[in-house]
Amino acid sequence: MEELLKKELEELKRKNLYRERFIPEGLKVLCSNNYLNLSNRREVKEAAKKAIDIYGTGSGASQLVSGYTGLHRKVEKVLSRVKEIPACITVGSGYLANLAVITSLAGEGDVILSDRLNHASIVDGVRLSKADRFIYPHKDTEIVKSFLDKKRSKYKKCLIITDGVFSMDGDLAPLKELTEIAETYKCFLIVDDAHATGTVGISSLHFWKIEWKPFIVEVGTFSKALGSYGAYICASSTVIEFLINNARPVIFSTSLPPPALAAAKKGLEILKGEPQLIEKLQDLSRWVKNELKKLGWDLGITEYFTPIVPIMVYDEKRAMELRDYLLQKGYFVQAIRYPTVEKGKARLRLTITLEHSRQIYEDFLKVLNRTS
Numbered sequence: 001m002e003e004l005l006k007k008e009l010e011e012l013k014r015k016n017l018y019r020e021r022f023i024p025e026g027l028k029v030l031c032s033n034n035y036l037n038l039s040n041r042r043e044v045k046e047a048a049k050k051a052i053d054i055y056g057t058g059s060g061a062s063q064l065v066s067g068y069t070g071l072h073r074k075v076e077k078v079l080s081r082v083k084e085i086p087a088c089i090t091v092g093s094g095y096l097a098n099l100a101v102i103t104s105l106a107g108e109g110d111v112i113l114s115d116r117l118n119h120a121s122i123v124d125g126v127r128l129s130k131a132d133r134f135i136y137p138h139k140d141t142e143i144v145k146s147f148l149d150k151k152r153s154k155y156k157k158c159l160i161i162t163d164g165v166f167s168m169d170g171d172l173a174p175l176k177e178l179t180e181i182a183e184t185y186k187c188f189l190i191v192d193d194a195h196a197t198g199t200v201g202i203s204s205l206h207f208w209k210i211e212w213k214p215f216i217v218e219v220g221t222f223s224k225a226l227g228s229y230g231a232y233i234c235a236s237s238t239v240i241e242f243l244i245n246n247a248r249p250v251i252f253s254t255s256l257p258p259p260a261l262a263a264a265k266k267g268l269e270i271l272k273g274e275p276q277l278i279e280k281l282q283d284l285s286r287w288v289k290n291e292l293k294k295l296g297w298d299l300g301i302t303e304y305f306t307p308i309v310p311i312m313v314y315d316e317k318r319a320m321e322l323r324d325y326l327l328q329k330g331y332f333v334q335a336i337r338y339p340t341v342e343k344g345k346a347r348l349r350l351t352i353t354l355e356h357s358r359q360i361y362e363d364f365l366k367v368l369n370r371t372s
């Protein structure tokens with residue numbers, strides 16, 4: 001058995017797809033999702049510490065046993081107010097939140113339409129569900145429409161699911177069109193806002209000025225711009241009630257621990273109260289992307305104001321060489337390869353965060369440019 005595993009690992013190395021972890025101590029980390037640097041904000045840290053003093057370090061059980069505290073309820077209320085969606089529930093992680101929503105809302109006799117570049121947790125949720133699936137070409141709403149025209153009547157429930165901001169490309173889903181389609185064809189629209197919350201605004205729905213309707217479900221994480229850990233699902237109160245009764249990642253997994261919840265709650269309050277943080281992040285992102293473009297780097301299909309910067313390298317080996325060169329120079333920008341992105345679409349995924357000043361990015365660009 002060991003030999004078989006070793007052989008497979010060797011094969012991964014041969015294909016330049018081998019993965020290893022780095023402890024980025026002493027390095028400038030330019031690939032974190034701590035977009036607004038809230039994880040280092042004094043008030044956020046203090047909220048977490050205070051929650052430990054009041055509630056302890058762990059929650060002790062799932063939400064349906066004894067793991068649903070007053071703090072869980074408070075976070076749901078803040079989410080609901082900030083997101084302007086009637087009901088919310090917290091979940092262990094964004095990965096689990098996608099599994100929860102997809103496997104609960106779609107089963108046998110139903111259909112799921114999912115963007116080809118959706119996050120792996122959506123892909124896994126779709127695979128786990130017993131519903132039929134249609135993986136549509138990236139952002140192609142015409143194909144979504146024509147599929148539903150022909151096939152919608154065959155199915156009971158229908159789910160359209162998309163990242164709000166695509167995690168590896170930094171472009172935006174065509175949410176206005178998808179909302180119209182979902183309404184017309186009576187489908188749920190699930191928006192994964194993991195990378196949209198705190199980067200394009202309060203949410204993708206806010207960014208596109210789309211009024212929430214009962215068929216819309218927003219999934220998001222506390223682990224990126226909100227600087228904490230865990231996730232949430234916001235939807236109609238019926239959908240949330242349904243998830244409490246059906247979602248296995250809610251029923252069979254311990255609820256979020258108090259410090260993570262308290263930090264997320266403070267993060268949400270800061271997000272609502274300080275919109276200038278998002279503006280600052282967008283300005284910095286735009287500036288870095290424009291500089292990279294001027295220097296001749298290929299940024300793929302990215303949108304210039306989002307903080308996700310795909311520096312397209314395409315070749316897996318070259319992506320690793322570039323990452324290793326930057327590591328030697330004191331910068332950590334991880335190489336993203338298959339299966340996170342398609343084969344032959346390797347990239348360095350640089351992210352812009354308020355952790356670093358413009359000067360740090362300026363210095364980084366100079367170092368990067370010596371490699372081109």
Ligand SMILES: Cc1ncc(COP(=O)(O)O)c(C=O)c1O
Nearest residue numbers: 093094095119121167194221223
């Ligand atoms: C779009 C998207 N959805 C879900 C997740 C999973 O979130 P979490 O890290 O909280 O499990 C991620 C990132 O990790 C993501 O990029």
